Amino acid sequence: MTEVKNLSEGIFEVVKDKKQLATKNLDPGKLVYGEKLIPVEGVEYRTWDPRRSKLGAMVLKKFNIPLKEDSKVLYLGAASGTTVSHVSDIVSEGAVYAVEFAPRSMRDLIGLASRRKNVHPILADAGKPDSYAHIVEPVDLIFQDVAQPNQAQIAARNAASYLKRDGYLLLSIKARSIDTVANPKEVFKEEIKKLEQAFESKFEILNAKDLMPYHEDHMGILAKPI
Amino acid sequence: MKINTWFGVLGIGRTGEVLESELFSKDIRELARRSIALQENMQDIPPAGFDLKAAAIECRFVESSAEYYSLLHEVTLEAAKLQVSGALTPDQRIIQAVEALDDINETTNSLSERLFEWYGGYFPESGLNGEALALFIAKYGSRENIGSEDPLYSKARNSMGAKLEAADEILLKSFSESVCSLYERKRQIEAYIQDSMGSIAPNLNLIAGPMLGARLISIAGSLEKLANFPSSTIQVIGASRALFKHLRARAPSPKHGIIYSHPLINTAPWWVRGKIARALAAKLSLAARIDFYSGEKDASLVEKLETKVQQIRASNPKPPQKKQDSGVKPKKKRRK
Numbered sequence: 001m002t003e004v005k006n007l008s009e010g011i012f013e014v015v016k017d018k019k020q021l022a023t024k025n026l027d028p029g030k031l032v033y034g035e036k037l038i039p040v041e042g043v044e045y046r047t048w049d050p051r052r053s054k055l056g057a058m059v060l061k062k063f064n065i066p067l068k069e070d071s072k073v074l075y076l077g078a079a080s081g082t083t084v085s086h087v088s089d090i091v092s093e094g095a096v097y098a099v100e101f102a103p104r105s106m107r108d109l110i111g112l113a114s115r116r117k118n119v120h121p122i123l124a125d126a127g128k129p130d131s132y133a134h135i136v137e138p139v140d141l142i143f144q145d146v147a148q149p150n151q152a153q154i155a156a157r158n159a160a161s162y163l164k165r166d167g168y169l170l171l172s173i174k175a176r177s178i179d180t181v182a183n184p185k186e187v188f189k190e191e192i193k194k195l196e197q198a199f200e201s202k203f204e205i206l207n208a209k210d211l212m213p214y215h216e217d218h219m220g221i222l223a224k225p226i
Numbered sequence: 227m228k229i230n231t232w233f234g235v236l237g238i239g240r241t242g243e244v245l246e247s248e249l250f251s252k253d254i255r256e257l258a259r260r261s262i263a264l265q266e267n268m269q270d271i272p273p274a275g276f277d278l279k280a281a282a283i284e285c286r287f288v289e290s291s292a293e294y295y296s297l298l299h300e301v302t303l304e305a306a307k308l309q310v311s312g313a314l315t316p317d318q319r320i321i322q323a324v325e326a327l328d329d330i331n332e333t334t335n336s337l338s339e340r341l342f343e344w345y346g347g348y349f350p351e352s353g354l355n356g357e358a359l360a361l362f363i364a365k366y367g368s369r370e371n372i373g374s375e376d377p378l379y380s381k382a383r384n385s386m387g388a389k390l391e392a393a394d395e396i397l398l399k400s401f402s403e404s405v406c407s408l409y410e411r412k413r414q415i416e417a418y419i420q421d422s423m424g425s426i427a428p429n430l431n432l433i434a435g436p437m438l439g440a441r442l443i444s445i446a447g448s449l450e451k452l453a454n455f456p457s458s459t460i461q462v463i464g465a466s467r468a469l470f471k472h473l474r475a476r477a478p479s480p481k482h483g484i485i486y487s488h489p490l491i492n493t494a495p496w497w498v499r500g501k502i503a504r505a506l507a508a509k510l511s512l513a514a515r516i517d518f519y520s521g522e523k524d525a526s527l528v529e530k531l532e533t534k535v536q537q538i539r540a541s542n543p544k545p546p547q548k549k550q551d552s553g554v555k556p557k558k559k560r561r562k
Contacts, residue, residue, distance in 0.1 A: 095295055103313035110306050118295070120302040123309040124265060133271035134231045134264045135302065137278045161274045181473045 002040045008065045010090030014038050014045050021048040021056055023089035027115050032085040046089065050214045053083040054145050054172035057214035063207055063222055066168040070094045072139040074162050076126040076154065077146035080108035081119075087143070088116045097136045101125050129158045138164045144171040149178050152191050156199035159225055168224050169203060175217040184210075184217045195223055202226045229272045232261045232301060233287045242276055247285040252297065258304035265305075316426045317449040320419060324437075324444040327415045334408045341405060345398060348387040352378060357409045363402035367395045428523045429513035433506075433531065434488060441484055442510065453511075453518035460514075461485065461507035485510065490535055497545045498538050505534045 003015040014022045016038055022045040025037065029044070036047040050056035059065055067073070070093040078084045078098035087096050098113065099122045100106050106123045113119040124131045126146055139162050144155045155171050163169065173191050175184035188208070195203045203223035211218040229236050234249035250257055272278065279294050288294045338356050345352075345359065349369040354362050366372050368390040369382040376382075390398070416437070423436040427449060430439040445463050446452035452460070462469050464484030471477040481500035485507060486492055494502050509531045516524055 095298075103310050106306055106310050110303065110310065113299075113303055113306070117299055120299055121306040122302060123306050123313075128268075130268045130271050131265045133268075135261065135278070135298070138275050164275075180470060 002038065004040050004045070007059060009068050010092070011048075011059055011065060011067075012045060014040065014047070021050060021059060022046055023048055023086045024092070026089045026092055026118075030115060032112060033080075033082050046086070048086050053086065054211060054215060054218060054220065055083050055143060055170070056086065057211040057218075058170070058172070058209075058220040058222075060214070061209050061211060061220060063170070063209070063220055065090075065170070066141055066222075067091055068094070068140075071141060072137060073097065074136060074139045074142045074158060075099065076142065076144040076158060078109055078121070079105045079145075081112035083145070084109065084119060085112055085116070088112075088119050091118060094118060094140075095120060095137075097122060097132070097139070099124055099126050099132065126158065127154050129161045133161065136162050138162055138167075140164055140167045142167070142169050142171075144169070147174040147177040151178070152194040153199060156195070156201050156203075159203070160199075160201040163225055165225065168206075168222060171221050171223075172211070172215075173219045173221060175219070184219075188219045191219075192221065195221070227273075228270050229276070230264050230270045231272060231278055231281070232257060232264065232298070233278075233282050234285070235270075236281060236285065238276075238281070242273070242281075244281050244285045247287075249285065249287050254297075254300050254304050257297075257301045258308055261301060261305045262309060315448070316422065317443055320422055320426060320440050321444045321448070323415050323419050323422075324440045327412065327419070330408055330412050330415065334405060334412065337401075337405050337408065341398075341402060344401075346387075348390045349382065349385050350387055351381045351385050353381075357406065360402040360405040360409070363398055364406055367399045427514065427517040428521070429516045429527060430510065432523070432525070432528055433509055433513050434485070438485065438487055442514075445484070449514065449518050453514040455511065455514075457504075457507040457511035460511050461503050490531075494535075494539070495545070498542050501538045501542070502535055505531060505538065509534075 005013040005015070007013050010023060012022045012024070014020050020038075022038065025044040025046040031037065033052070035049060038045045038047065048056045050060050055065075067087070067090045069091065071091045072094050073087055073091060073096045075084055075087060075096055075098045078100040081098070084096060084098050096119045098109060098119055100109055101124065103123065106121065109121050113121045120135070122132050122135060126144070127148070127150070142155065142158055142163055144151065144158070146154060148154060151171070151173065155169055159169055173188060175182070175187040178187050178191065188210070192205055192208055196205060202225070204226050205221060205223050207222040209220055211220050227238050229238060234247055236244055237246040239245050250260060279291060282288050282294050283291065288297060338360065341360060341363070342355050345363055352359065352362065369385055369387065372379055372382045419440050420436040423431040423439050427439055427443065430442070434442065442460065442463060443449050443452055446455060462480050462483045465480035465482065468477065468480035472479045482491055482503040485503060488506060490506055491499050491502050509527055513527055516522065
């Protein structure tokens with residue numbers, strides 16, 4: 001017997017043999033990255049691997065995921081679209097602006113976006129938010145997974161241009177891409193301080209936790225603009 | 227205030243209301259092209275927090291929010307496709323070729339070894355390996371077929387190898403043919419890299435040679451990235467393990483990465499290799515920059531490098547003396 005528990009809007013825990021994180025598949029019958037499809041009472045669920053997705057890991061780390069069916073999301077660092085596909089499942093009536101800089105990853109992302117009407121791919125540098133100002137509307141959530149040394153600054157700049165006043169910023173900090181040598185804990189502390197004070201747009205940190213055991217030397221941060 | 231959006235040029239008032247609008251036609255390809263152009267010039271961008279969708283509906287570009295998103299989806303998708311297809315620059319082709327070459331080398335080596343072991347049971351005295359062995363088997367198959375004009379004729383006659391059955395012979399022959407064709411592909415790719423390096427990165431080609439130059443581009447990711455690297459990074463490209471060991475612990479810093487394969491370094495005596503590596507890396511970085519930004523060939527780079535290397539060699543003719551051990555072990559520095 002398969003059991004489904006609702007964890008957060010659009011995010012489920014499907015229990016079939018074992019507990020699995022899942023979203024409702026917006027593109028029925030199709031797989032994105034070799035995940036499993038589990039049909040329960042006429043609804044098709046797509047399992048979500050927290051080891052391959054920082055957002056997935058954040059869900060399991062009990063982060064409050066501020067997404068609704070009609071949310072608008074600016075997704076920085078979309079890569080091949082593994083996590084984007086789940087965000088697209090969650091915001092089935094909303095929009096995902098998926099920014100990615102690498103043409104190689106964009107190739108895969110285009111494949112995904114052509115099957116999902118709510119994903120708008122943008123090949124651009126997230127460090128230059130002005131370059132997509134003619135496309136992106138104000139959003140409810142900025143999710144950032146860019147692994148750049150100045151990622152806090154990138155997040156702040158994008159938030160200043162695109163985040164609604166009551167919106168949220170959700171980011172994954174990769175310690176190793178900020179400083180390969182320093183102690184990750186120090187790096188995290190430093191980055192949180194930066195978000196709170198360093199830039200013109202300041203943030204209140206609502207939650208900050210490392211993403212162990214799913215991702216090593218990563219920290220998830222949920223913040224909102226002050 | 228005039229602003230550019232993906233669907234048209236708008237004049238807006240202080241509170242963001244649309245005063246006038248010059249809307250584009252709903253041709254997806256045209257809109258996508260405009261969007262890419264806007265992405266590059268970043269002029270008259272909408273103010274922070276400006277609601278593009280509301281404006282598009284207000285100025286009657288679209289009827290509904292659903293129409294807005296479906297059009298936006300097609301335009302962004304088309305723009306991304308156009309950008310991706312434009313992103314395949316000539317240096318990307320070289321990178322694919324270099325990586326294919328590495329794959330082929332690895333495969334041919336292991337297949338050749340297999341062939342050596344396999345055929346060794348039938349003709350251990352041949353003394354052949356690699357491509358020569360593959361060619362030999364492809365030509366003759368069993369050692370009994372060898373003609374009397376071949377230098378290996380007498381060895382084949384008196385071989386202690388087992389008799390090669392017909393079924394095995396067919397198998398071995400076609401296996402060898404595959405190996406031979408891999409060697410052939412390898413030469414073809416090398417020739418391709420040599421040709422294209424001359425036109426894509428002439429200066430890098432001149433200083434590093436085609437293979438090393440292509441490898442540097444491949445590891446950096448593109449000629450642009452290589453041109454942006456400081457020369458100290460170019461010096462240790464390909465020695466990342468040693469470099470991070472050095473940064474994390476007290477290991478000595480690496481003197482050279484893949485530029486070690488350059489004849490100026492690997493023929494130099496050990497005590498000047500680090501110095502030469504530094505000089506070479508400096509010139510490589512200059513060469514990559516000239517290649518990326520101007521593309522003109524500058525022969526003076528090589529001359530300057532050679533003078534510099536001679537200077538280094540002349541001023542360091544002898545290996546440095548080892549420091550005398552004073553008997554007391556130096557105090558260990560504390561790890562950071």
